[in-house]
Amino acid sequence: MENTQESPLNVVIVPTPGMGHLIPLIEFANRLVNLHKFSVTFIIPNDGSPMELPKKLLLSQPEPISTIFLPPVSFDDLPEDARNETRIIQSLTRSLHFLRDEFKALVQSSTRVVAFVVDVFGIDAFDIAKEFGLEPYVFLATGFMLLSLIFELPKLDQIYSCEYRDLPEPIKLPGCVPFDGKDIPDPLQHRKDFVYQRTLQQCKDFPLAAGIIVNSFIDFEKGPFEALTEVSRGLPPVYPVGPLTRNGSDNEVEGFSDCLKWLDEQPSESVLYVCFGSGGTLSREQMNELALGLEMSGQRFLWVVKEPVETSANATFFGSKSVNDPVSYLPDGFLERTKEVGLVIPSWAPQVHVLSHGSTGGFLTHCGWNSTLEAIVHGVPLIAWPLYAEQKMNATLLKDDSNVAFKVNVNENGLVGREDIATYAKQLIEGDEGKLLRTRMRELKNAAKMALSPHGSSTNHLAKVAGIWKKKGIN
Structure with missing residues (x-):
């Protein structure tokens, strides 16, 4: 038990498939380790796609960062032309029982888990965190403009009956530069599709997050950041911690x-x-x-x-x-x-x-x-x-x-x-x-x-999140 007290506090991160999701999460994990002395455990769903590159990247990380690879799930029932987003969402949904078992074992071990972080497609795992007394956080590998769309999509869904690409006027999200309806991500352009309906539900569940960590920085997206942090909107706190990028080994x-x-x-x-x-x-x-x-x-x-x-x-x-x-x-x-x-x-x-x-x-x-x-x-x-x-x-x-x-x-x-x-x-x-x-x-x-400097805005926001998680380790 003495060793348990001395072991670092642990953050569990659950990415969905795609190197675009994994790379910034690994950089985020390294900053947690280097700046705030956490350990990090990645729990990786397996959609059956080639895992050589993700495995190589994850297994090359320093010792405080470890990885658990979940068993592969079957997509035999999906049509060959199923959207990538369908596979991404289902890779997590169909892995939830594996994820719960691994997370339970981790929590019941000597590992001092204080935080549970998913990516933008991981909302379905919120209940697992709550079951074990943790508040779920979301890491958004993209910027505040997409986060603004996530919070506004349920509203847009009620206002408009047509496909978004057919809207005659540009869409204006709070604090964001206007953009055409056809610029909304393609999976959201088919409102009767499975991906749209699942994404809409996940957008409705986003406010249940304890906080949203964003791979951006204030001077890059000041307008949407300020709009998202207006107290009157009642949204979860957002923490810009970027830009988190590869150094190039x-x-x-x-x-x-x-x-x-x-x-x-x-x-x-x-x-x-x-x-x-x-x-x-x-x-x-x-x-x-x-x-x-x-x-x-x-x-x-x-x-x-x-x-x-x-x-x-x-x-x-x-x-x-x-x-x-x-x-x-x-x-x-x-x-x-x-x-x-x-x-x-x-x-x-x-x-x-x-x-x-x-x-x-x-x-x-x-x-x-x-x-x-x-x-x-x-x-x-x-x-x-x-x-x-x-x-x-x-x-x-x-x-x-x-x-x-x-x-x-x-x-x-x-x-x-x-x-x-x-x-x-x-x-x-x-x-x-x-x-x-x-x-x-x-x-x-x-x-x-400047944002990533020792007293920069992104460094300070990361410190805020780390401080919240460290308090969990004391309680």
Whole structure:
């Protein structure tokens, strides 16, 4: 029992599938360990998708961070075309009995569990925390704009009867820049669908959280933060603790020395980095337009290419599905014609190392929140090309509110055309507008650094949460 008293207080974290959820949670766990001396236990649902990368990442963490992997659940009853969000939600729902058993064993052991944290899809696990006398917290891997939508969705559902994409006027959430109804995440665009109904119910349950920890910072999203913290709204307390991003380990660079060497040889801020994240994919026609647009621009580029997919913009969300060499899908002669200015890398690149390199002058991105924050931390302006999830809302935030991005236009054929791509690239790297975006992004970079400094706003909010949990350990 004496050892129990000396052991660190423990925070249990339950992520749902997807590297976009897991990466910031691991960074959050490390800050809890390093700044506040907690231990952390991850309990990982298993949806049957490839686990090699999550396992490698989790098992490489320092000793105060441990992991319990739950048994896989079956999705044999789901149709082949079931949405990714259906699998994410069901991966947790169908694992609840496993989760409860593991959590019970943890609580009944010498582990001093004081906090229970789920991600945005984990609301169904609230009852497990309450059963064992803990208040559930939510970690939101995205920003305050999405959190505003979560709290307002039940209201929107009552006000409007049509699909949100058909709304004639922009949606104005408290404190947020207006955005078009079509920018609401795709799963919420089908109101009779299972995902919409489950998400709506989870949004109604969000106020039951004891607190919501957000991977953002006040100077980036001041308007929505202030609106969410108005006492009169009666919402749970929110704690901005971001930007929580990867540092970029030396292990990530293994096998990519040629990529970084190529960057070393390019002029300062001259390279456009093109990457659609771990989950984003393009159709073959769109991939062709992008290639020809980069060529037309005459700008230096580093492009992470994936095998095209015709049916989905997030086909690699649960892991890479490339069977063939993605480079083989590029237009004939493209590599030869652009070899003096461009470098094409199949499937993956050490993104943090690329964004932090002095030669990188812009980032064409899908606007996933992790990529967005990494760009801010390294001061790299953006071409916003959203594909799925809340990325269209993120793109609007980056263009219309933060003024750090161009946002692509999709033509009547559903494509971003090569001429537009060439214009965006040239403007961002060489143009006066690009210089303005770069200046604003550097200001955001400095604000992010301040937020994470020893007395910064995000560090202070993390300390508030940690203080609440430490009191649980005393009581």
